[in-house]
Amino acid sequence: MYVQCIAESINIMGTRTGNAMRQRDPGPIVEMAHEEVADGGDFLDLNIGPARKDGTDLMPWIVKVTEAVTDCPLSMDTTNADALIAGMQAAKNPERHLMNSISLQPERMKKLIPVAAEAGCYVVALLWGVDGMPRDSNERAAMTVELCMAMNEAGIPNEKILVDPIATPITLGSDQVMSGLEFMAMLPEIVPGAKSTVGLSNVSNGVSTEKRHYLNRAYLAMLMKYGIWSAIVDTYDHELIELAHGERPELVKIVHDIMDDNDPDPDSLSPKELEYYKTTRVLMGKTVFSESWLEL
């Protein structure tokens, strides 16, 4: 199994690339793009933030900067709809890129769906409605139907749609994490042929930085059970990329066994395997999460 890795680090919030974006200095962005591709990025996320003032200038600029130095497809990531439109229009090969994202806000759908259809690009269908986040798998299903139907009607085929079930932090409880996974199991029946993606690191939001990788990795392995097509990831976490690219099947198997209630004997596991064992169990709610979950 191979999960497409959307490299997340070119980001207005980042210290290296944030300033570069503001100063229109291509150097650090080009440098990071090369690093992310070398580390296994399959898409490069270009997160320019809300970009209320200069999004329509910044997105085309950064698209041109990155297209000039790499063939890696891009993920244009902003809440500014006009910036997404400007970015797609500036791209040499828009059909290879990803529009990140279209949520269930009527004005956003109306504005962006025709552009995505015209560009022939991939598009993230973000399950975020006018009332905010879906509360369970059924609400996710209802939102998926509505959003994908609107996209289909405009001429976007399911194969170009990446449904994002929205990852919720483990600190809000494992019920929400599990309902996202439950929805992933339903997705092929709801929208046959549709792809999927997830902002992986949301699951570890609120947990101390040095421990977040463990949660992100195990959560990715859990999503792989339901054939997640892509994930927005930190490509500097090499173990995570190995997992995504199918190079650590033994670790993925442990996670899937636990999900099948076929838990291995922890005494038989290596320290690395134990990380996955303990983390999967807290994500599933088999054990209550706490900051010290790996030490128990």
Add this chain to the structure above:
Amino acid sequence: MEPSAGSIAECVIGDGDKAITVGGEKTLPFHVFEGDMGNAPRIAFEVLDSAPEEWPEPLVKHYSDVFNDPAAWAQKCVKEFNAKAICLSLVSTDPNGANVSSADAAKVAQKVVEAVDVPIILWGCGNADKDTETLREVTGLVGTRKVALGPLTDANYRTLGATAMAFQYPVVASTPIDVNLAKQLNILLENLGVSLDHILMDPSIGAVGYGLEYTYSVMERIRLAALTQNDDKLSVPFIVNLGREVWKAKETKQPSDGMIGDQERRGVLMEAVTASSLLFAGGELMIMRHPKAVSMTEALIEGLM
């Protein structure tokens, strides 16, 4: 529901034949038809270390004669209202309030401890640094009496945990209505060397009408994890400081009227209903104020055990 696998630790507070033990359940609250409920939940009367300024009339009428003498107040609770335990709230030490020095507050606490022989919980003002100072000061004065110290938070658990261990005191571990944080603080205390049978968990609670449901749900999840998932880090009795939450609600302060009824009856019911609801969520040691609400809650416990 699957049968319980875990059990709640037993925690002893106080000394001699007046000591009380809470916890020990092997089943959900009051599921006596399914398993052993362990020790009956207990109620501690709250006494303030200085005269309260904003207590409503239904409380004032029972305690105003002893407002200025916390030791006499504690004795009154024991003698008149048959209190099985006392929680002394060191509210005067709050740096944002009267800011009484730790040394002075400790002397008052010592008098209270010496005035009664029932178990005592010493509850700080909620300022982590000041509580550390005050509670350490008190331990030097009360010595061998097995008081419980609280609240310990992530900001002061190290120093207060070490102090409590030296004297073998039980501690109150307080977290802000969150399952994960409650578990984490117990882990941190245990790592420090405080054994789980010396911890009372304070989940932070809301009174009826003021977040009771949220509190209930967090306590319920903690108790279910303890009993059905055998989560030993959560297998600790709850201490529920509810009187102060109930009696600060505006409904306890509004005078009697035709619409919402008699003021005292209303406040008593709010306190008794908050207490009984949280008993069903797993509360083991309830801190309360009004004698009538206490006797109603005790009658309920007795009837259900």
